[in-house]
Amino acid sequence: MIMQEIKIKGVDEVILHEKCDNGLDIYMWVNERVNNYYMTFNVKYGSVNTEFKLKKDKKVYSVPKGVAHFLEHIKFNLPDGKTANDFYNQYGISINAFTTFDFTAYEVFGNNNFKEALDYLVEYVNTPYFTEEMVEKEKSVICEEIKMSKSSPSSKLFFGSYRAVFHNDPHRYIVTGEEEDVKKIKLKDINLVYDNFYHPSNSFIVITGNFNPYEAVAIIKERYSKLKIGKYSEPKVIKPTEPYSVAKKYDVIKTNVEIPKAKILYKIKRSNFKDFDDVLLRIYLGIVLRSNFGATSDFKEDLIEKELVTALGYSRDIFDDYVVISIVVESKYMDTVLDMIKEKMMHLEVDEDSLVRRKRANIASLIYDYDDIEYINTDIQDNIMEYGYVVDNFYEIYNSLDMDMINKIIKEISIDNYSVVEIVPNKKDEER
Amino acid sequence: MKYKRYNFDTFTVHTVKTDKFKDCVMEIILRKPIKKEEITKWNFLTDMLTYTSKKYPKRRDLAIEFENLYNTSVRGVPSRIGESYSLSIITNFLNPKYCDEGILKKIIELPFELLLNPNVENDEFDIRSFNIVKNRTKADLESLREIPSRYALRQSLVKLDDKSPVSYSMSGYTEDLDKITPSNLYKIYLELFKSFQCDIFVVGNLDMDEVVNIITNKFTNQYVKNFEISLYSNPKIRKRSIEVRENGDYEQANLVMLYNLEDLNKRERDIITHIYNFILGGGSISTKLGKYLREDNGLCYSTGSMYQKYDKLLMIYAGIDGRNFKKAVRLVKRAIKDMAEGNFSEQELSEAKLALVSSLRMGQDSIGSILNNYLFNYLDDLPLFESRMELIMDVTKEEVVALAKKVRLNLVYLLDGGGDDNARNKN
Numbered sequence: 001m002i003m004q005e006i007k008i009k010g011v012d013e014v015i016l017h018e019k020c021d022n023g024l025d026i027y028m029w030v031n032e033r034v035n036n037y038y039m040t041f042n043v044k045y046g047s048v049n050t051e052f053k054l055k056k057d058k059k060v061y062s063v064p065k066g067v068a069h070f071l072e073h074i075k076f077n078l079p080d081g082k083t084a085n086d087f088y089n090q091y092g093i094s095i096n097a098f099t100t101f102d103f104t105a106y107e108v109f110g111n112n113n114f115k116e117a118l119d120y121l122v123e124y125v126n127t128p129y130f131t132e133e134m135v136e137k138e139k140s141v142i143c144e145e146i147k148m149s150k151s152s153p154s155s156k157l158f159f160g161s162y163r164a165v166f167h168n169d170p171h172r173y174i175v176t177g178e179e180e181d182v183k184k185i186k187l188k189d190i191n192l193v194y195d196n197f198y199h200p201s202n203s204f205i206v207i208t209g210n211f212n213p214y215e216a217v218a219i220i221k222e223r224y225s226k227l228k229i230g231k232y233s234e235p236k237v238i239k240p241t242e243p244y245s246v247a248k249k250y251d252v253i254k255t256n257v258e259i260p261k262a263k264i265l266y267k268i269k270r271s272n273f274k275d276f277d278d279v280l281l282r283i284y285l286g287i288v289l290r291s292n293f294g295a296t297s298d299f300k301e302d303l304i305e306k307e308l309v310t311a312l313g314y315s316r317d318i319f320d321d322y323v324v325i326s327i328v329v330e331s332k333y334m335d336t337v338l339d340m341i342k343e344k345m346m347h348l349e350v351d352e353d354s355l356v357r358r359k360r361a362n363i364a365s366l367i368y369d370y371d372d373i374e375y376i377n378t379d380i381q382d383n384i385m386e387y388g389y390v391v392d393n394f395y396e397i398y399n400s401l402d403m404d405m406i407n408k409i410i411k412e413i414s415i416d417n418y419s420v421v422e423i424v425p426n427k428k429d430e431e432r
Numbered sequence: 433m434k435y436k437r438y439n440f441d442t443f444t445v446h447t448v449k450t451d452k453f454k455d456c457v458m459e460i461i462l463r464k465p466i467k468k469e470e471i472t473k474w475n476f477l478t479d480m481l482t483y484t485s486k487k488y489p490k491r492r493d494l495a496i497e498f499e500n501l502y503n504t505s506v507r508g509v510p511s512r513i514g515e516s517y518s519l520s521i522i523t524n525f526l527n528p529k530y531c532d533e534g535i536l537k538k539i540i541e542l543p544f545e546l547l548l549n550p551n552v553e554n555d556e557f558d559i560r561s562f563n564i565v566k567n568r569t570k571a572d573l574e575s576l577r578e579i580p581s582r583y584a585l586r587q588s589l590v591k592l593d594d595k596s597p598v599s600y601s602m603s604g605y606t607e608d609l610d611k612i613t614p615s616n617l618y619k620i621y622l623e624l625f626k627s628f629q630c631d632i633f634v635v636g637n638l639d640m641d642e643v644v645n646i647i648t649n650k651f652t653n654q655y656v657k658n659f660e661i662s663l664y665s666n667p668k669i670r671k672r673s674i675e676v677r678e679n680g681d682y683e684q685a686n687l688v689m690l691y692n693l694e695d696l697n698k699r700e701r702d703i704i705t706h707i708y709n710f711i712l713g714g715g716s717i718s719t720k721l722g723k724y725l726r727e728d729n730g731l732c733y734s735t736g737s738m739y740q741k742y743d744k745l746l747m748i749y750a751g752i753d754g755r756n757f758k759k760a761v762r763l764v765k766r767a768i769k770d771m772a773e774g775n776f777s778e779q780e781l782s783e784a785k786l787a788l789v790s791s792l793r794m795g796q797d798s799i800g801s802i803l804n805n806y807l808f809n810y811l812d813d814l815p816l817f818e819s820r821m822e823l824i825m826d827v828t829k830e831e832v833v834a835l836a837k838k839v840r841l842n843l844v845y846l847l848d849g850g851g852d853d854n855a856r857n858k859n
Contacts, residue, residue: 033452034797085718090779092786094716111793112786137730145733147684147849148751151580256681258574295495304491304564310571330571357499364502364526371453373797426681 001214010363010395013370015380017390018217022224023201023232027380027390028213031373035111037209038373039118041125042381044204045197046102047177048170051238054196060238063189065170066142066177069099070185071130071193073138075106079129087120099175102385109374114211115219122205122223125198130190143179153257157328157423161263164248164419165324168240172247200224201232206380208373242321244269246419254426259310259330262422264341266325270318272412275405278318279391284409285325287358287401289314291350293327296357299344308333308340318386325413338420345415350406362398435806438644442653443630447640448806454530456636457799458523458643460543461807462628465661466517466597471510472604473620476569476612478508478519481621484561486549491564497542501535502526506543513811514663514742515597519628521547527637536638540646548652550621556614557621566609573606577680580847581734581751584686588747588845591676592690593668598743625655631810635803663812665743669694673841677848685754685849689764691746692840702814703823704835705739705746710784711776711832712767713737713748720767720776721748729763731756746839754848761844771836774829781829789821 004017018026047069051062075097076084088095093110106125108117149155159174166172176182207216246267273281293300293314303309311330316323327345331337369375383390433452438445488494498504504525511518523543528536551558577583590599612620630653634643669692680686693705706714713721713736725735735750752760770776795801796817808814815823 035793036797083718085716089716089718089783089787092783092788092790094787094790109794111790140730141726141733144684144731144751144753147753148581148733150683151751153578256580257578258576259571296492296499298492301490301492304567305560307563307567310568357496361499361503364530367530368455368503368526371455371799 001217003213003217006390006392008370008392008395011367011370015390015392016213020200020221020224022229023199024220024224025204025384026217026220027204027206027384028211028216029208029373029376029380030211030213031208031370032210034210034373036373037108037110037114037117037207037211038377039108039121039205039207040377040381041106041121042204042206042384043104043125043198044102044202044385045104045193046100047173047175048101049197049237050170051240052196052235053238055234055236061192063193064177064184065173065181066175067185067189067193068104069176070135070138070142070182071190072097072099072104072106073142074130074134074190075125077129077134078124078127084120084124087124088117091116093117101171101175103381105381111210115215118207118216118219119223122220123227126224126227126229128191128194128198130187130194132187135185135187135190139182139185142176142182146174146176146179146182149174149176151256153255153261153423156253156255157261157263157421160251160253160423161265161326161419161421164251164421165246165265165267167243167245167247169242169319170240171319195230196233196235199232200229201234204384206377208377208380239320244417246417248419251419251421253421253423255423257423257425259332260334260422260424261328261330262334262338262420263326263328264338264418264420266345266413266415266418268323268325268412268414268417270321270323272414273323273409275408278387280397280405281318281323281409282316283362283397283401284405285316285323287355288348288350288406288410288413289316289325290358291354292344292348296354303337303340308337334422342415342418345413348410348413350403350410352403355401355403355406359398359401363395366394366398433802436640440648442625442656443632443651445632445634445644445647446806446810447638447643448633448635448802449637449640450635450802451637452797453636453799454527455799456525456527456634456638457803458525458540458543458632458634459803460521460547461631461633462519462624463516463631463661464628465659466512466515466600468597468600469608471517471600471602472608473612473617474517474519475510475602475604476565476609477617477620477624478510478521479565479569480557480561480617481546481550482506482508482521483565484551484558485546486551487545489551489558489561491561501539501542502531504539504542506546510602512597512600512602514665516661516663529637536642537646540643541650544647544650548650552618552621555618557617559614562614562617566612569604569609570606573603573609576601576603580680580682580684580686581749583680584688584845584847585747585749587678587847588676588688588690588843591674591845592745592843596667597665598667598740598745625653626657629657629659629661631807633803633807635799663742667692667743667745668842669840670842673843675844677846680847680849682847682849684751685757686847687750687752687757687760687764688843688845688847689748689761689841690843690845691748691768692842693744693746694838694840696744696835696838699823700831700835700838701741703820704827704831705741706788707781707784707824707827708771708832708835708839709737709739709746710788711780712771714739715784715787720770721750721764724763724767725750725752725760729759731760731763754846757846765841768836768839768841772833772839774833774836776829776832778829781827781832785824785827788824792817792821792824
């Protein structure tokens with residue numbers, strides 16, 4: 001068996017890749033210094049994929065919001081009345097699963113019985129067994145999960161801010177769906193999604209830790225040879241057209257928060273950054289934002305010193321045609337602070353020293369990261385979902401970062417199209 | 433993995449040499465008996481000492497130094513173990529073999545530089561940093577209610593026994609914060625090394641003699657402090673349990689049930705209670721609590737139990753709809769009763785043992801867990817990873833049942849979700 005070796009430059013590490021005949025991709029990073037292994041079975045189906053067309057009839061199918069997450073919850077059930085937990089418990093192996101906007105992952109974390117653990121992961125994810133009763137029973141559990149998440153102000157701000165930025169893009173909806181969405185989910189929705197998206201051609205496995213990669217590939221192939229896998233229906237996800245404007249210039253959410261929080265989100269056309277691929281764009285934007293709003297920025301120091309903020313953070317995300325830059329703040333003087341942030345966004349800057357330090361810090365992180373099998377597994381997942389491949393040249397990229405590109409990217413950050421979302425205490429109801 | 437202890441008059445250095453990791457950690461641990469009225473001031477001082485210093489007068493200066501030292505981080509973490517207060521200064525750093533020559537000395541010296549040369553002028557802490565830290569602490573104290581599950585756990589402990597250290601808020605108290613000034617904080621600082629016992633743990637692939645040499649050259653602690661620190665707290669025991677309900681402004685109600693664990697012997701404390709807890713609610717959703725509350729009755733998404741060894745407590749929590757309060761309590765009691773009556777199978781016992789052994793093996797891959805492994809062996813004579821694994825595998829069902837009979841309900845606490853549901857609940 002000859003596998004593709006992806007040599008991670010500058011850190012002396014290798015990620016192995018095997019493409020199976022059934023379309024499945026397997027990525028593996030072996031670390032013989034540790035006891036554990038961490039494996040994830042990833043299906044490229046997340047909460048945003050609620051409308052799609054099938055090749056066979058060209059019809060548009062739509063499912064209620066929250067189906068991806070719902071399916072993940074009930075996927076643990078098996079035809080013999082047992083659950084995947086029952087199987088893994090006998091070896092003391094931990095399992096879990098999670099759903100994101102873009103994909104669903106089934107996780108196994110252990111340090112013994114590798115063969116059984118991997119074989120069963122492939123088997124149980126590829127064994128559909130859903131019933132009406134199961135679907136009805138799970139609804140109350142998921143509704144409690146939604147309530148739990150809504151009790152957290154930061155989670156409310158996270159989802160509330162995408163609701164303000166996007167008109168149609170499904171990132172505006174929470175991953176679990178709202179309670180009313182969950183109540184609408186039927187067995188046929190689950191089956192429709194499973195039958196069309198849970199296919200090896202639409203999945204990839206990532207294994208990190210201490211294991212034999214050749215044995216791992218053999219186990220996976222052997223298990224698939226015993227499973228009945230139909231032809232891939234090649235569903236085409238329909239992405240609604242998203243206009244440039246933000247859906248809401250301003251929104252306020254009242255909740256159980258003590259100190260007001262806010263997010264200002266700049267929606268920028270992806271096409272502004274033509275000279276940057278997604279990898280470079282994320283890195284350069286990260287440096288610009290850290291230099292201007294992070295721990296090493298004068299601006300943050302100044303806001304904290306003047307007691308105007310108690311927390312200030314930033315993020316940047318790429319959504320197909322748009323890039324969203326978010327600045328999140330916790331403050332009792334919100335109007336003043338938001339004005340200062342807007343002003344700062346007009347005068348972004350990065351100095352040469354700061355770039356040199358970031359290069360060094362990023363390279364150090366790259367080395368650190370290869371101590372952590374969970375982190376590397378997640379990193380591979382993100383690489384596949386964001387770029388479609390494992391990025392092997394971060395080291396070279398960090399070393400070649402230059403001021404011209406920094407200045408170019410700053411020039412392309414347009415600041416005229418933004419939303420502000422505030423989280424304020426419930427009691428403000430009466431005060432306002 | 434090689435553990436070595438270096439005893440000095442005023443502090444002890446413990447080193448664990450391992451080639452498992454590319455990163456390293458050094459933790460300076462200062463410990464003393466806990467006093468409620470002192471928590472805020474020591475927390476505040478920890479924050480100040482790791483925020484700026486004489487050499488790094490602005491936070492930005494320190495953040496830049498961290499980047500220069502290949503993403504080194506230094507943070508202060510206050511915590512409570514039973515009746516002891518612990519103040520840790522944790523430094524995480526990349527193994528120097530990946531960095532510039534001579535960097536080890538700079539990194540090891542950094543936390544001592546912060547501790548020994550604070551941002552003080554004329555016997556007062558720098559007012560600028562002082563105000564920033566005070567403002568931030570105040571905000572943290574004001575935000576305590578924002579996460580209902582965390583708030584419910586805290587409140588339940590206050591209702592359990594407001595005199596016991598278990599009820600102390602490790603975030604501190606607003607009334608104590610208001611008393612702190614830049615000048616009295618300096619007086620507090622002068623008491624720091626006189627008041628605490630000091631241990632330093634270092635884990636990584638380093639020349640430990642060299643590390644110790646750097647420490648002893650830089651760290652000139654002159655105060656010998658060797659006192660008895662009781663690790664275990666003894667919260668109130670109730671013959672008849674009480675029920676407390678409070679209203680909150682949340683989407684979901686939070687149930688907490690607290691059980692006393694009394695008269696446990698060492699084997700029960702170190703090993704058997706962990707197995708009991710795993711079967712009851714510490715493990716996956718297949719535990720008794722997961723099965724009864726979530727799988728069979730769909731009452732919640734999140735439920736489980738936690739063993740608080742040094743508080744002699746077992747804590748059970750569930751995020752529920754307030755209307756299901758009585759049913760949830762009944763199901764928790766049923767799970768507890770099942771355990772005491774031995775209504776769990778040999779298979780459940782065996783699975784719990786394997787899972788706990790597996791989690792200890794996982795701990796061997798984590799630099800923080802390795803540090804804690806030696807720390808608690810030193811503090812509490814807790815058997816090291818390998819011995820603990822053997823002890824776990826020897827546990828019998830009879831031992832778990834005997835332990836289960838010592839679990840006694842003390843308090844049922846509900847932080848209600850508010851709104852209409854709450855009103856219905858009262859009627």
